Amino acid sequence: MLKVINPTTGQRLHEYPALNPADMNARIAAAENAFRHWRQQSIAQRAEVLNRVATLMRDQETELARLMTLEMGKPVKEARGEVQKAAWCAEHYAAHAADYLASVTLNSDASSSYVQHLPLGPVLGILPWNAPFWLAFRFCAPALMAGNTCLMKHDPHVPACAEAIADLFVQAEAPAGILQNLPLTTSSVESAIRHRAVRAVSFTGSSAAGSRVAALAAAELKPAVLELGGSDPAIVLKDADLEAAADAIVLSRIINAGQSCIAAKRIIVEAPVHERFVELLKDRLEKLRLGDPSSVETDIGPIAREDLRAELARQVDETIAAGAECLLGGQMPEGEGFFYPVTLLTEVNNQMTACREETFGPVAVVLRANSAEHALQIANDTEYGLAASIWTNRQRGEALAQEIEAGQVVVNGLVKTDPRLPSGGIKRSGYGRELGPHGIMEFVNVQQVWVGPKQE
Template identity: 50%
Template sequence: MKSVNPATGEVIQEYSEMSEVQVKDVIELNLEVWKEYRETRFTQRSQWMQNAAALLRTRKEEYARLITAEMGKRIAESRSEVEKCAWVCEYYAEHAESMLADELMESDASKSMAVFNPLGPVLAVMPWNFPFWQVFRFAAPALMAGNAGLLKHASNVQGCALAIEQVFSDAGFPENIFRSLIISSSKVEAVIAHPAVRAVTLTGSEYAGSQVASLAGKYLKKSVLELGGSDPFIVLADADLEEAAKVAVASRMITSGQTCIAAKRFIVEENVAAPFLEKVKTLMEAYQPGDPGSEETSLAPLARRDLVDDIEQQVNKSVEQGAEIISGGSRIPGIGNYYSPTILTNVKKGMPVYMEETFGPVAVVLPVKDEQEAIEVANDSLYGLGASLWTSDLEKGEELARKIEAGAIFINGLVKSDPRLPFGGIKNSGYGRELSGYGIKEFVNIKTVWIK
């Protein structure tokens, strides 16, 4: 396995894949350590998790440079990612115990309650686009709930995977309670099938999710999936266009467009579509490619060369079918995996950029006649992860939010994940929830205790 710098094409480091025997040994060590770890008190786990947060902040620059080198995002975004990981560690260190407190319930017993017990080793199959955050948003609640963690990270960010493993070790957690498995996708089935592994969570593509879900079902393991998105960004006629355009572009361009919850379809009431489009065009054309490790760079490369090929193909096929390029629309020549910030209009149902997730800096502007059509277009998608709606009428915004098919709807704001709020999708965007109290309860045994 190779880590390759997306901005230069240089090989950073090569990693040897673990053998089947090595993988089996790691899983069994993970299980043995968990049998003692599950008896630790919340106060002890909390201290270790606070230590992890402190280490993340102390090593923020080191880890940010690693993220940028391996997957190519701008250094400022990498720093923010590490900081957010520290936040989720602190959040669960503080709240896990109360979230998992016994719940008394009425029944025909003298006393009845729900108690929450850890399941055991949980496998996380994680993507490269947020190589620290995606892992910590799983690991912090899972470890605080008393589970053990096994990480199968994306092949191009193995340096990040091993660094995360080291964070938990250095923070004081028992050795082997959180381990990284350096394996290819072909070896995931053997891990899920292992009797020690009690559950699996995946963040990634729709295809990867369907494969892992099939395996989880085959081996009767609990699963949570957070998959792709084609998030609508709805702008009604009474919205603050200046602010809406600013947030729309910021959302579309985070990590060069390589995020599931980026705004991808700009659905705009037709009487304000022209001024909104002009504002978006001006803002997107200001992005310029450069070294993602430089503070001045505004446009970073895509993580891999094949991802540039994919987004280029989606745009070209859509143009062949009648879509119009307003700005961008091509890869940027030279070294590195750069694609120009792109705006498409005259987009119709059936075109790739309408039907598929676009994982790159490509925005689609879809004018609609009114708010009713806006909701219909927003829901006309296989996906249902996040959505943003812009209006000055907050009462109407809340009413419309209930009609949008998505796991989250942000009114007059950027769609984002927050440790305090449940995160996840519906339809082809997956199932289950991460973060908040809902997330920590995904990987516990909700046990009924009945006493007479």
């Protein structure tokens, strides 16, 4: 059984049955059978299905958002935005897949030679709990528009969200089997990856789990895309617009109660503006409302699970013990639910726990840099390389972006994912790309076609 605890109350919310091996195999077989038909559909026909699903999501925004609020504690105003963003992703690929997948003519000694982009088959998506709808559509929208079918193995703590996503395709009268929900226990994932019908794997989650998934996929010679953890730097230089930087960095750090891979986790501030910027951060952070995620007044809801909150508290305690100064929060609150207060730590360095490990919660840590070069050195001194932001003048920011070891760099703005732009990491933050034109190319057969006769 997949047992779900409501993180707001700490009480059991509901239980869902997990698939046994026979049922799992049956659903994978259904996806394989559906692929034979789905791959023959035109891109326009696939787009009709995705657009119907997107319309249903928009129409059911309130009900779908409520599932996220109940199962993983996302504030309702953020949950509603996530539903809309997932619908946008479906609509984006419906509108642009034809251009992204267009054949490319290449000159050779053939009468005609070109590359075409063909689907692979059933693709397994192993998804986390922190953005149940957005991450599901980030995975399935490009894969489906490319002509693949999708097997959605969602996190065991959001089974109602997963069921609702699959039901949207039923309501949209999509061809049966093109998106299959696989409610599996963690111990069953290996058999799904190894299943002969599964042609590729997409995984979003921790670096440790990603290593295991990568090893299994490689053993079966199956392509994989991994979007893993991050310890993302936000660099603030002395010529930055400090007010704008503080607004964006606070939002980046606390969205989804700080439970985001691309959140600003290490705020690196050049010394001449360090004290002033800390004041700006503190002023904004202490105004945020922690509480019931079902209230539109709430800015920050609970941590999704009790064990995750305990892990966050350990990281904060160890960082303070190592010499960091705690200006806000830092103490586990009493009462029901898995809440953790907004916390601001300063005088932090890269040897402390909050920088060495990924922190998943509303904890902002500030590091002091002596210069722009020193800030860059601090930023790159991590095993992760997912996303980064830099606040300075535009020309300097674009030049420094080339030196930042991350898959995504934002100059003077909020780090976010966007269906129009590729997203992914380097180092222990994973490999491959999702979204944009690059994302749809991850799970296609890039097939070369040479047509004779040979030309002299």
